Amino acid sequence: MRDVLSPFTAWKHLFREPVTVLDPLNDRPGADRYRGFHQNDLEKCIGCGTCEVICQNAAIDMVPVSDPEDGDSGLRPMIDYGRCCWCALCVDVCMTGSLTMSNDYVWADANPDVFRFTPGVDPKPWNEEEKGYQRPGARVLASTERVHMGERTAKDRIDNFEEIVAGYTREEAMIEADRCVECGLCVATCPAHMDIPDYIKAIREQDYDKGLQLLYQTNPFSEVCGRVCTHNCETACAARHDGDPIAIRWLKRHITDEVPYERYVDLIGKPEAATGRKVAIVGSGPAGLTTAYDLARMGHKVVVYEARKSPGGMPRYGIPEYRLPYDMLDRDIDVIRAMGVEIVCNTRIGEDITMETLRADNDAVVLSIGLHLGRSTRIPGAESPDVDTAVPLLRKITDGEEVPVPEKLVVIGGGNVAMDIARSMARLQQVKHGKVGVTVTALESFDHFLADADEVRESREEGIEIFDARGPQEIVTFKSGKRKGRVKGLRTWLCDSIFDDQGRFNPHYDESDELVHPADMVIEAIGQAADVSILGKDLTEALEWTRGRIRVDVDGQTSEPWLWSAGDCVNGPDVVHAVADGHRVAQSINAMLAAKEEAAT
Amino acid sequence: MRALYDRLKDRFQLGELTRQRPDLGFVTVGRDHLRALLVELKDVEGFTHLVLFTAVDWLEDGQFQLTYLLNNRATAQDLGVRLMIPREGASMDTIHDLWPTAETYQRELYEMFGIDFPGSPRVDEDFILEGWTDLPPNRRDFDTKEYSEATFAERAGRESHDPRDHMKQKLYPDGE
Known part of the structure; x- marks a missing residue:
């Protein structure tokens, strides 16, 4: 019976979708995950060349396609199909996932040279093909997770x-x-x-x-x-x-x-033989000392003048020790000293020695004085004795001087300096009062925050309250009584935009959203300025300036032929930028000295 | 699959059963029990089809891993039998008398990994790499790139750029 019926049960397959290809002579699709011709998403590709390195057949060249920019070389992979074996290692290793393979595998041409092509750049019929080989999930050939960095808990560090x-x-x-x-x-x-x-x-x-x-x-x-x-x-x-x-x-x-x-x-090795040339550097931060290090290694005699008790500049007087221990900074400085650099501390230009003297006694002078004056918001109440700026306070903490440590204080500012002073004060509060009472009010919202994310996270762990998008309006003071004129708190409005349509700094506030943050002290950390008063009247007038800063050319030279300037005071705050600046200035001065030498012989 | 494993594990001293899917599992076995296990699977347990026979080079451990993948058509199950053999002078017992197709796999393994199967027909004849004189190319110590650079002519007009040097040249040529 079954034998009789079974031929008819096959009829049920009649309406199923066929698994065969209708027109196999013309229509021959590859399998869904076939490793066919390459595709490259040019927007995702960063031109890192990892595909070229892994290719076991040396089939890939990196060729210029666009202008390089940060994080993108502008190069893109060009593949030689005379060598490619379609192993797909290039797809597996791709750092961005931009490189994939279509399931297209038919390409005939009489000219062998066309089989060298740049996927994604050259128009190909398979460029938009969805099917083909893509890396399954995230890349696995290089690990995606950073090794965790051990750090002390908030309780241990506060x-x-x-x-x-x-x-x-x-x-x-x-x-x-x-x-x-x-x-x-x-x-x-x-x-x-x-x-x-x-x-x-x-x-x-x-x-x-x-x-x-x-x-x-x-x-x-x-x-x-x-x-x-x-x-x-x-x-x-x-x-x-x-x-x-x-x-x-x-x-x-x-x-x-x-x-x-x-x-x-x-x-590191010894410096070159002495040249007999002399250079004076004003300020012993990273810019000044990098210049000094380079020049000393070139054989020039360098003396660095520092107004403070110890050398180091901002890394010592701006960055708290829980981020950068001073003995680590001293290690860097002592290596620089070992190259023959002389550092004279407690010597303030304009008081102990003038720029004119430095000019007369040296072949060149470098000004690397950083940004050590704190800026004020100048809002009503900012003149109260309980209001201070961050940078001078940080300096006092470094030098071990006494600073006021009230139970409750507010910091105005959202950058790393604001976090540094907030966290330093929190530590002093913990020691003095056994608890932390620091509020930070930043103009920026958390989406556009200036301070590093790690700083924000660690501050919160330490019990610091951060309010974002708050514009300071008034430092509220007691109007009468025993504490008349002393700080009571900070009044802020919600800041709904910081820049206007032209991109100028022009914060807009929502007055209906007002807060008063109670505090016995307000610390302003909204920016720093260079103390250019040391230059003296004549030099100040002789120099060219640009928006409050000394104008320098690409080599760091000022409008005066004997004077260079480097670091934060001309470029704004950034330590590694200051180091780069130091190298640049040292090169420029060395070239000037070499030219002098040549002219003399 | 578990019942099958329980039936066989003591007799053939099998290692742990790894179940990749409900219908796909892997067991490990020692060389002394391999042939008897394969015969049992083929003649008694219904794993009549040799799906594939392949090797993995565990260079750092000095071993090759062999995998015999068998299929039971009636139960639609696959079972992989795995064992390790020393990489040095690699040699394995032939199974071409159990599955004639093994002859082809063994020729391939001889050519691509250098694993010998004494007694296997035509095992030392060229398989696909005609005139090959280098290391067997699937061994991990075979440097594919070095070989292709030494063997194949460079196509004229090829030029590559190192990302780092290219960016320096374009963005800061004077080192600044």
């Missing part, structure tokens, strides 16, 4: 200024270094153009001596930058597109941690 970040162990650093694909996109973004891929490679090869030598080729402030650099390199890192960027800053610090300090000077 009553002291000990360093928070632990630093990587060798094992951790090796794993983190192993995530780097050595594309080098970061080098252009680093202001000092540090040799990042090679020093990370030195960690991988456990050759720390070489790592340190690479650091010192471009940066004599590696202890400092390994801790507090703005690490823009990490925003250009290829790894960030599909995971965490490489912890470049922590790896730099790891190298300095691993090399015994006694070996530093030997590894």
Whole structure:
């Protein structure tokens, strides 16, 4: 019976969708995940060249397609189909997921040269094809997760200024270094153009001596930058597109941690023979000391004048010790001293010695005085004795001078300096009162916050309250009684936009959303200025200025032929930028001195 | 699959059963029990079809992993039998008498990994790599890139750019 009926049961398949291809001579689609001809999403591709490196047939060349910019080389992969074996390793390793394969596999042409093409750039019928091989999920050939950095808990750190970040162990650093694909996109973004891929490679090869030598080729402030650099390199890192960027800053610090300090000077090598030329530098921050380091290594005699008790500039007097221990800063400075640089502290230009004297006694003078004056909001009440600016307060804390520590205070500002003073004061409060009472009011909303995300997170962990998008209107003071004139709080309005249509700073407030933050003290951390009063009247008038800053050319030279200026006072605050600036100025001065030498002979 | 494993594990001293899917599992076995296990699976348990026979090079461990993938048509199940053999002088017992198709897989493994199967027909004849004299190319110590660079002519007009050097040249040629 079954044998009789079974032929008819096959009829049920009649209306099923056929699994065969209707017109196999003309229509021959590849399988859905077929590894066919390459596609490249040009918007996603960053030209890191990792596809070229992994290709086992050397089929890929990186060719210029657009102008390079931060984090994008402008190069794109060109593939030689005379060599490609369609193994898809290039797709698997792709750092952004831009490189994929269509399921198209039919391409006939009499001219063999057409089979070298740039996917995504050259118009091809398969450019928009959805089917084909794509990497399943995130990339797996290079790990996407950053090795966690150990740090002390908020409870352990709130009553002291000990360093928070632990630093990587060798094992951790090796794993983190192993995530780097050595594309080098970061080098252009680093202001000092540090040799990042090679020093990370030195960690991988456990050759720390070489790592340190690479650091010192471009940066004599590696202890400092390994801790507090703005690490823009990490925003250009290829790894960030599909995971965490490489912890470049922590790896730099790891190298300095691993090399015994006694070996530093030997590894860097001796300066060149003395030239007899003399250069004076005003200010011993990263810009001034980098200039000094470079010039001393070139054989010139350098004396650095510092107004404060100790050298270091902002890294010492602006950055709290829990971020940058002073003995680490001293290590950087002592290496610079070992190159023959003389640093004269407690010497203020304009009082102890004048610019004119420096000019007369030296072949060149460098002004690297940083931004050490705090700016005021000048809102009503700002003249109260309970109102201070952040930078002078931070300096007093560094020098161990007494500062007022009320139970409740408000910080105005949303940048890293605001976080530094807020967190420093919180520590002093914890010691004095056993509790933290700090409120930060920032003009920016959290979407456009100025301070680093880590700073915000750590501040909150330490019990600091942060209000975003608050515009300060008035520092409220007691109008009568025993505390007349003393601070009572800060009145703020909601700030709904900071810039106007032309992009000018012109905050707009919502007056209906008003808050009064109670406080016994208000600290303004809204920006800094250079103390240019040291220049004297004649020099101030002789120099050319641009928007309140001394005008310098690309080499850092001012309008006076004997005077250069470097660092924050001309470029705004950024430590690694200051280092880069120092190199530039040293090169320029050296070229001037060489020209002088030539003219003399 | 679990019942099958329980029936066989003690007799053939199988390692743990890894169930990749309900209809796909893997077991490990020692070399002494391999042939007996394959015969049992084929003649008694219904795994009559050799789907594939392949190897993985565990270079760092100095071993090759062999995988015999068998299929039971009646139950629509696949079972992979795995074992490790030393990489040095790699050699394995032939199974071409159990499945004639094994002859082809064994020729491939001989050519691509250098694993010998003494007694297997034509095992040392060229398979697809005619005139190959280098290391077997699927061994991980074979440097594909070095080989292709040494063997194949460079096409004229090719030029590549290092991203880092290219950016320096375009963005800060004077090192600034």
